[in-house]
Amino acid sequence: MYQHLKEAWDQLTAEGQPFEVTTAEVGGVAIRTYCHAPPSLREIWLASAAHGAADYLVYQDERLSYAGAHEIVASVATWLQQQGVRPGDRVAIAMRNYPEWMLAYWAVTAMGAVAVGMNAWWVESEMQFALEDSAPKVLICDRERLQRFAAIRENFPELVVAAVRMEDAVPDWVCEWMDVVNTPGSLPEALIDPEDDACIFYTSGTTGRPKGARLTHRGCVNNVLNVAFSTAVQTQALVLAGEAEPADPEAPPETLVSLLATPLFHVTGNNCVAHATTVAGGCMVHMYKWDPEEALALIERERVTVFNAVPMMAREILMHPDFERRDTSSLKTLGGGGAALQPDLVEKIDQLTANARPNTGYGMTETCGIIAAVSSVFFSNKPASVGPAMPTFEAQCVGPTGEALPPGEIGELWVRGAPVIKGYLNRPEATAESITEGWLHTGDIAYLDEDGFIFLVDRAKDMVLRGGENVYCAEVENALFSHDSVAECVVFAVADDRLGEEVGAAVYLNEDASASADQLRAHCAGLLAPFKVPRYLWFLDDPLPRNANGKFLKRELREHLDVGDAQ
Template sequence: MYEHLKQAWQQLTAPGQPFEVETVTVRGVPIRNYRHAPPSLREIWLSTAGHADREYLVYGGERCTYSEAHTFTASIARWMHDAGVRPGDRVAIAMRNFPEWMLAYWAVTSMGAVVVGMNAWWVAQEMAYALEDSAPTLLICDRERLQRFSEIREHFPALNVVAVRLQDEAPDWATDWTELVNAAPDMPAVSIDPDDDACIFYTSGTTGRPKGARLTHRGCVANVMNVAFINTVQPMAAALASGKPPPAPGSAPAPNALLATPLFHVTANNCVAHATTLAGGKLVHMYKWDAAEALRLIEAEAISSFTGVPMMAREILMHPDFARRDTSSLLVLGGGGAALQPDLVEKIQTRSRAARPNTGYGMTETSGIIAAVSADFFVDKPASVGPAMPTLEVKCVGPSGEDLGVNAIGELWVRGAPVIKGYLNRPDATAETITEGWLHTGDIARIDEAGFIFLVDRAKDMVLRGGENVYCAEVENALFAHDAVAECVVFAVADERLGEEVGAAVHLHPGAVLDATQLRAHCAGQLAAFKVPRHIWFLAEPLPRNASGKFLKRELRETLRVEDAQ
């Protein structure tokens, strides 16, 4: 089977083929790239106009075709241009998974401006930080985010604001979205360099402050082609292994995908939305996650592809409605943002009617996937995340950056077209994370003789809660901001549903009085809800330290019992 995968891989990437790979020099570094890749996301979007009357965006009872979406995006781009937005300017988008996100996204990237993806769960303080860091020309937000922005508006007096889905009339300092979609549908003519910024997505850092990852057009295009490649090469290999003729590239029906994870992350935006759009498929938006509603939509919209965090796939399979709903259209069930546990791979394989398990492993810093695996290959190697994509070199390195070779355990480094340009306003963090084009993933892994990657551990000090990265330093900073807290450490606590939850061990100043409810309320004013500690231990004695004075976090994590937490 793996020889057939190698054969299919070589055929698809050979000279003259759609996925032909070449080496180009970008910012002084030789990287792998697709020779026939479109130069920017503008070309990706404009190429989909031919899908015309196919359904594109679905939300509740609202339906939008590709033809309508192209008219809307041209109008939005023209309005923004007339409002002074120019190529290279930044436009922040802060909203839930409404169709307006995708329309705004394609309009902004197609006119050469840069999307700043704002985490919709951020509180006003976090929102203010990202706006100060990215300095956008325009903010597009829904009603809830508009209210949060109103709390900090005095700090951004020159920022133009567009309001989406208001229940009442827009305030006098904001423009209603209807003005944008009613403008003349005249997409500005611009020239976009492949290495121009396409979007800035924020990823938390060990310093406790989010970092703005600068994703380029080259990187985003390479990623969507990587998704198309993996969706082609593994079925082709399976066909070769069975003696059947391989499916012709592009012969698969257009997917119907359910958007269940936030569009301000690369999983939903760059992997699901980009790939579905390029293929002329349908994107069905969910307001918030609910397994029963997901199953209803799978049946009603004939969903063929579902990619979420692993707990979502698990909840779909375990929900009482799973046996009652028609899920026969579902061909792909899996996720990203966290590794699928081997038992979940087996459950998808045995319990679903037609769906096969799949997963993609990647990062914001790689514009999407690094590796992916599905179907028979995933069933055969359920602990693996698959082989690296054609546009990425990978290696496991030792302490000095030396390549450790096959099956050796070390930190995974990757280099190629999808790797970000760097972090916005953070040359220090960029230099620490990228060495001569090689991105240090912070993940401990090994690579087997077939090129399949196995994740062993995470070097980064973070909690992976339901696909959301929660960096411990950020939460510790919030805890230390309370006057009663003398010492604290934050770490991951295993959780059956979400994979990991946030735990905190806290030692108070002598005489201070504080309970868990009060401390969580304090954190909620500074952090998004998913970062607030679920498990809190109040320790009477100072926290244990090593000889250099660092807290012994691992010792606390291993000795504290969940049942003793508040």
């Protein structure tokens, strides 16, 4: 099977083929990049005009075609130009996943300006920090974010503000979205270099202030081609193995319908879902906020074919009481990124869905999207893996003294290639700490197997060091998740006078399920070495807290849970 994957890989990346790989010198470093990649996101947006009357953006009872979207994007870009925005200038976007987010984004990037993705969960002080850090000329926001900005507006007297979806009177210092989109004009001409900034997305900021990652046009374009390659190579491998029929060149392509469940101010939602859907001429279904019941209704109504979010969202869909009564047969892939899918979830997707195959993509803000991806039988066969690094990456696991480790040995994963960011905005020291001669230090502990598949073990900073033994939180979480009663869990280090650190776990059980601490420990003891079994267990009455992208707030839990309350 893996020989067929290698054969398909070599075919698709060969000279003259769509995914041919070459090298380019960036900052004195030779990096891998696709030979036929468009130079910028502008070309990707212009090419999507060919999809014409096809549905592009769906939100509740609103539907917008590609042709309609192109008209609006041209008007928004013209309005931005009238406000003094030029190539290289920054425009901040602060709103929920409304269709206007994508329309503003394409207007900004296609005219050569830089989109600054503002976290919609930020409070006033966090918003102020990002605006001061990125210094945009224009802020485009929704009503909720406008209310927060109003409290700090005096600090930004020159900032032009436009607002969408206003439900009440609009302040006289705000331009309404309707006036923006009614601006006559065509998309301004722009010469964009592949190494120009396309967007700035802020990292989660688990410690201190978030860092503004500078994603380039080259990085974003290579990412969307990596997303396409991951599908193409695994499909071709199955054909070569005789497990799938070759595509009929005369048959019309199946329409891709994506359910957008993660925020557009992160690379998962924007670079992986939105970019890929746009390139494919697909339809993107927006949600006001994440709700598994609503997600199931939308999958049925819109005949959604692809759902890529974070693993807990896929788990919540499968475990929801409505899952059995909703028609989810349109789904072809179900999975996510942002964290590895636990092996039990891979099995559940295979068992519980009619046509969907499990898939995952592993990546970071600092790589403009995915580093690796895997799906179908390759994922089912190696459910603990996130797949091989995509063609435009070199990948290596590095030991404590910086030496590259052989396959099977655990170290920090470093990657180098076109999708790696230019650096962090206004943070040269942080850039130097994270990127060495083009190699990005991911901060993830991993190993590579003989087929080049990446196996994530843990985040370097999340490891539990118990009496000199490394305990990888992800491994313990996988064991807990395999218990039928566990709906959600996170594992973390708890300070211990004797051993330095002990294993702690916060657990939220499925509705109507019951499991004692001793039962969960006994379950883990059958799967893990004794020193990995959680000593401290907290049973929570409510679901675990999450950030805007759906990831559990492990640090917040660790800081607020009292050891005296553990079982």
